[in-house]
Amino acid sequence: MKQISLLGSTGSIGTQTLDVIRSNPDHFKLVALSAGSNIELVASQIREFHPLLVSVKGEEEARKLKLEVGDSTIILSGEDGLMEVACHQDANVLVNAVIGSVGLKPTLAAIRAGRDIAIANKETLVTAGHIVTTEANRHGVALIPVDSEHSAIFQALNGEDPKSIDRLIVTASGGSFRDRSRDELQNVTVKEALAHPNWSMGAKITIDSASMMNKGLEVIEAHWLFQIPYDQIEVLMHKESIIHSMIEFRDRSVMAQLGTADMRLPIQYALTYPQRLARETAERLNLWELGKLHFGKLDMERYRCMKFAYDAGRAAGSVPTVLNAANEVAVAAFLNNQISFLQIEDLIEASLNQHVRISEPGLDEILEADAKTRQFVQSKL
Numbered sequence: 001m002k003q004i005s006l007l008g009s010t011g012s013i014g015t016q017t018l019d020v021i022r023s024n025p026d027h028f029k030l031v032a033l034s035a036g037s038n039i040e041l042v043a044s045q046i047r048e049f050h051p052l053l054v055s056v057k058g059e060e061e062a063r064k065l066k067l068e069v070g071d072s073t074i075i076l077s078g079e080d081g082l083m084e085v086a087c088h089q090d091a092n093v094l095v096n097a098v099i100g101s102v103g104l105k106p107t108l109a110a111i112r113a114g115r116d117i118a119i120a121n122k123e124t125l126v127t128a129g130h131i132v133t134t135e136a137n138r139h140g141v142a143l144i145p146v147d148s149e150h151s152a153i154f155q156a157l158n159g160e161d162p163k164s165i166d167r168l169i170v171t172a173s174g175g176s177f178r179d180r181s182r183d184e185l186q187n188v189t190v191k192e193a194l195a196h197p198n199w200s201m202g203a204k205i206t207i208d209s210a211s212m213m214n215k216g217l218e219v220i221e222a223h224w225l226f227q228i229p230y231d232q233i234e235v236l237m238h239k240e241s242i243i244h245s246m247i248e249f250r251d252r253s254v255m256a257q258l259g260t261a262d263m264r265l266p267i268q269y270a271l272t273y274p275q276r277l278a279r280e281t282a283e284r285l286n287l288w289e290l291g292k293l294h295f296g297k298l299d300m301e302r303y304r305c306m307k308f309a310y311d312a313g314r315a316a317g318s319v320p321t322v323l324n325a326a327n328e329v330a331v332a333a334f335l336n337n338q339i340s341f342l343q344i345e346d347l348i349e350a351s352l353n354q355h356v357r358i359s360e361p362g363l364d365e366i367l368e369a370d371a372k373t374r375q376f377v378q379s380k381l
Helices: 012-023 039-049 059-069 078-086 101-112 122-139 148-156 203-211 213-226 264-272 304-315 319-335 343-354 363-380
Strands: 002-007 028-034 053-056 074-077 093-096 116-119 143-145 165-172 233-237 243-249 254-258
Touching: 002 012, 002 078, 002 101, 002 264, 012 028, 012 039, 012 093, 012 264, 028 039, 028 078, 039 053, 039 059, 053 059, 053 078, 059 074, 074 078, 078 101, 093 101, 093 264, 101 116, 101 122, 101 319, 101 363, 116 122, 116 264, 122 143, 122 213, 122 319, 122 363, 143 148, 143 213, 143 264, 148 165, 148 213, 148 243, 148 254, 148 264, 165 213, 203 213, 203 319, 203 343, 213 233, 213 304, 213 319, 304 319, 304 343, 319 343, 319 363, 343 363
Parallel strands: 002 028, 002 093, 028 053, 053 074, 093 116, 116 143, 165 233
Antiparallel strands: 165 243, 243 254
């Protein structure tokens, strides 16, 4: 039985991870979880799954949660609590489902404690991919992707020699504004941006999908997960989100992984790898119902965040850290109606232009670059 620690239990990936655990009680046990400030939902999760340890955002949230659940579990808060959940002594797998670079330090702590990582928090690899992958190799820890695109590549590589890869082809739905020109994006609203045509995701990821920054971050994540140069990673527009990613091998054979737009599939695979468990009640993929699939070439001028991501990835060092931090603050500002949608790009570009690159940053330098970038973007709001 897999003993699981879960970071981000109340978010989209977190709640779907709990769906997988709920459906497979003989295979998975939740031993620890972390959440933010949705105390009512966390309390219901505690009552159902009986974790040994829970951490929430702050001391006030911890006090409220104790009033809800009493002494049924240990309740901590803040960064220290997050680290305790990540490294819980009874867990052998950490599911990192938090949003943002807050997931970096607990992931490193879990790796050093010998826990395998099911990683849905792409910002961890974007911000410090060189450190995370080095530490995982040093401690013999598996980094198993949860994002549907990276899970698709991971699955298609089973039994294959990674040296035979010619291209990784990552698919993108195009998000909520895929059928609009740049001129039509001038006055779009938060509500419009959150209306993703295919996936049900959290607010931050949905906005990133609309700007295509989400796909840019996934390109950087793919570089670190599969150790593939950026020139061999391509993004293909695919409206239906049925093919989640493809690999083209040197002999020009292409392997693709297909499935419905259901994140519980890659979550479950990450938790059961290398085995597969049945999903009897899951929707089948009937291609005859779709009739046809559509594909298109990515326009870097239309989606400027994709260019920022490729440029940052190739620049390496501290630059991807700046890219991610600037995007996190800018997206939060858009969600709070402080800036327009297109100003997200402007703030990211300004942050990248003002940054003095550090070629081989350590963790402290990464955290400092992250903090300074956030301060810079805040000063521009």
